[in-house]
Amino acid sequence: MKKITKICCIGAGYVGGPTMSVIAKQCPEIQVTVVDINKERIAQWNTTDLDNLPIYEPGLKEIVGERRGKNLFFSTEVDKAIDEAQMIFISVNTPTKTYGKGKGQAADLKFIELCARNIAKVAKDDKIVVEKSTLPVRTAQAIQNILDHTGNAVKFEILSNPEFLAEGTAIEDLIHADRVLIGGNDTPTGKAAKNALSAIYEHWLPKERILQTNVWSSELSKLVANAFLAQRVSSINTISALCEKTDANIQEISRAIGFDSRIGPKFLNASVGFGGSCFQKDILNLVYIARSYGLTEVANYWEQVIIANDYQKSRFAENIISSLYNTISGKKIVVYGWAFKKDTNDTRESAAIAVVDALLEERAEIIVYDPKVAKERIFADLDYLNTRTPEENRVLVTVTNDPIKATEEAHAIAILTEWDEFKEYDWKTIFKQMLKPAFVFDGRRLLDSTAMERIGFNYYKIGQS
Ligand SMILES: NC(=O)c1ccc[n+]([C@@H]2O[C@H](COP(=O)([O-])OP(=O)(O)OC[C@H]3O[C@@H](n4cnc5c(N)ncnc54)[C@H](O)[C@@H]3O)[C@@H](O)[C@H]2O)c1
C-alpha cells in the first residue's frame, strides 16, 4: 500500500473538525481536507477571528491557527476532496430517526448513504473509506454494497474507526487517547488498510493502544462504550434520589464505591441528568438493534438507562416546583448553564432544555445565562420541542449576559451546567438582591452546602437531603 499523504473528512462538525485538526498537527506531511455541505460552517472554520470557530473546544483554536492553510484545509468542494484523497473519513451526523420505521430509536443513516453514493460517483482510484461516525453494527456492509454497485469499478476497503472523544476535552482526549479502535476485514487488503490507518495514529500514540478488530466488533464497541458510560451516570443518579430520602450523601457513596478498583472512581458524579448528542441516541440505537434481533430482555435492560435519565430531569424540575410552594407561575427563576456540560457550546439533549420546559409549563419566568451558548441556540432548542409557540417562549424566557444582575428580585436559581465561573460568583451579593426565602437548586453539586446555607440560602444539592 502506498504511503498515505492526502486524506479527507466528510463532515466538519464536533468530531470531524477537532479530529482532523489533531491529525494535521501530528502528521505535518499529510494533507488534511475537511469538507462539508454546510457553507456557513465551512466559512466559520475559515474565519480569521479564531474566537469565532463554529465549535468551542479548549486548545482547538491554537491548532487551527497553527495548521490551517499549511496542511489543514476546510472546504465545500466535496467532490474534489474525495477525488484527491487516498483515505476518506465519513464523519457526518447520524441522528435518531424522526420518521418511518424505527422512528424515535434507530439511527438515521441517510447522510451516511449520501456520502457513500458521492464517493462511489467521484472515485477514480482505489480508496480506503473510514467510518468515523457512530453507526449501527453491520453498517459497513451497506456502505460496501453501495460502493461496489454504483462505483466506477474501483476497489474500496472499508474500516470502522469510531471516535471516543468527549466534548469539552476533545483535544486532550485525541492527543492522549486511551485507545484507538480500528475494525476491518481480515483479508490482505483489509489488513493493509488497517495498518495504513494505524500508521497515522502511531505518529503520536503507542502501538499498544491502537486496537485492531473485525469491523462488526468495532462498530458495536462504540455503542457499547457509550451505553456503559451512560449506565454509570444513570446508576448513580437513581441512588441520588435514594440519598435524598435517607440522609446518605451521594458524594460519599461515589467515593466509597469508586475506591473499589473493580468499579473505579470516574463517571460517578450525580447530576441533573446526562445530555449530549451521543448517549441517548446511541442507547436508543442499541435498544432498536437488540429488539430487531428479537432480544427483548436485552433491549429492555438498556432502555432503562434512558428511562432513569428522564426521571432524573423531571424529578429535578418537580422538586423546584414543590419547594417553591407548588406555584411558580410568574416567579422569576434564573437558570445558570444551558450547555450539556461545561467547556462546550453544544446544547444537544442538554438536561437544561427538559428542566426549563417543565418550568415553563407552570408559567415560570425564566432568565437564562450561559457563558458560551448563543441566545438564538437557546430559543431554537425550546422552539424545537413544540410545547408552546415561539412567541410564547420569547415572552416567558429572557437570555442574559449579566448573570449577577439577572438574580435581582429572583425567587430561585437553578444550576444546570457545571461551569467553573459559577463557583467564583459573589454569592453574598446574589443572596442580598434575591427575594426571600432565596432558593438555589444545584443540579451539578457545584457549590459548598455549608457556605451557601451560612449565607442564608435554601440550598438544594442533588443527592443530599
Ligand atoms: N459530538 C461528539 O462528541 C461525538 C463523539 C464521538 C462520535 N460522534 C459521532 O460522530 C458523528 C458526527 O457527530 P458530530 O457531533 O460531529 O455531528 P455534527 O452535526 O456536529 O457534524 C456533522 C456534519 O456533517 C455534515 N454533513 C452531513 N451530511 C453531509 C454530506 N453528505 N456531505 C458533507 N457534509 C455532510 C453536516 O453539515 C455537519 O456539519 C456522529 O455519528 C456522532 O454520533 C460524536
Ligand SMILES: O=c1ccn([C@@H]2O[C@H](COP(=O)(O)OP(=O)(O)O[C@H]3O[C@H](CO)[C@@H](O)[C@H](O)[C@H]3O)[C@@H](O)[C@H]2O)c(=O)[nH]1
Ligand atoms: O459522572 C458523570 C459524567 C458525565 N455526566 C454527564 O453525562 C453527559 C455526557 O458527558 P461526557 O461523556 O463527558 O460527554 P460527551 O461529549 O457526551 O462524550 C460521550 O459521548 C461521546 C460521543 O459518542 C463519546 O465519544 C465519549 O467517549 C463519551 O464520553 C454530560 O451531560 C455530563 O454532564 C454526569 O452527569 N456525570
